[in-house]
Amino acid sequence: MSNTTNILDNFSRIKFYCDTNRCIECHGCDVACKEAHHLPVGVNRRRVVVLNEGQVGKESAVSIACMHCSDAPCAQVCPVDCFYIRADGIVLHDKKTCIGCAYCLYACPFGAPQFPKNGVFESRGSMDKCTFCAGGPEETNSKEEYELYGQNRIAEGKVPMCASMCSTKALLAGSSEEVANIITHRATMRGENIPNAVPNVWKTAYGN
């Protein structure tokens, strides 16, 4: 029993991983995400960040969204406890409970929580973030779930939109074990030192 739990903890948690050796900054992932979930202007659940732009040999791009951390800082700080974490590690939240205080944004090291601004006083609505294409607490595949959280592709047995649209297969989504296997294989093919390529400390958002 404890062995099973351990395996679940270490391997069965879902993960995103962006291989910076492959990401070509095409923004396919963020456009696909926005389109699939019909996100309003100003809300970017996934973004592509470019590092060392224009410096030959140093430039690299990375795609960032909610990393569905196991220690989920957002869930820790939420004053209304609107977050819940599924058994597979997907971090979701209830938009009807959320008060839009933005504490989750302050806690998140990835800047994942998004706040649509509306009205004359720029009042912020409920927080919006990447759901790993797994919808929300409403009935699965219901109209309400779609309107609040977007598509529930996990319920349909598909990988998240961003990862499925990635033309260079830089953005990987799946269980920690699967993702780690792919990047280890890629690193081996490149003849790289394997431990440097395997993200073995990406379990939690802060520290280790």
Place this chain on the structure above:
Amino acid sequence: MKTIKTFLLMLFIAFSNLAFAANPSVPQEGGKQYAEVIKGNDTLMVNPMNKNLYGGPEVEAIKNWGIHSPNAVGWGNIFTILQGNYFSTIFAIIVILVPLAFLTHFMVVGQKKFEHGKKIRVFSNYNIIVHWCAAVPFVVLCLTGLVMIFGDKLGGGSFVRFARDVHGIATILFVIFGVLMFLMWIKHALFRAYDIQWLMIMGGYLSKEKKPVPAGKFNAGQKMWFWVCTVGGFIMAISGAYMYFQFADIETLRMMALLHNVLGFLVIALLITHIYMAVFAIEGALNSIIDGHMGEEEIAILHSYYYKEINAA
């Protein structure tokens, strides 16, 4: 005086960090790109095209993806620990223990009673109106703030969201009358040498003796409250505006949230004290800010220096 120093220090910390929002140097180890990330990080923070993109912190966090990489720095971790484990507990302790302490005081020492024969006018109508126009939104701010802090106990959703909206609207009213109150009473609220004596005898509140207490128009306790609620309230409004409009980088927003909470402890503790002193500790003290008149004996004992001033005039 110490409270003011603490405020200035906190304010200084809050704004000095604006300049150092990005990560300073991190040792280069292992992975080839991690150390180079720092430069890209700075570029993201200063690039005007990216001002709405929280690039820095994410990129910092990416360093955690690789082995041998340093831990992500910044205030996010500190904020998570404090907000996740301590803030709501501290607020709960304050709203339970402070009234309990005063209840004990009320039962052990009891109310101060004075003769209300001859009355002297101490507050003008302008004083009274400004005081109440600042006081009502202030109490509303504290209450709605507490609703948000204990939002999980109240179920979140529309009620807590409503409290949050009221919190924002009340701020506008408080800022307008808070400024007027600041200008109106700043002269009387400057600290004097005899305030130290007042603090040493705790304002005479620990005994039933009717001995003249060293205090001007306001005693040292009232002066402390004045500075906390005006200057502190102003800092609360600024940090709250930062959090509401999100017009700064993520590190500044985090510090504003910390500042807002830490000042919140002080403001709520002192608000409870102020209400207790005015309503329960001294019989009829509340009347002075309702009709502007205070009993002569009350002034002679609790505001002895002010009494001398009036008699001299």
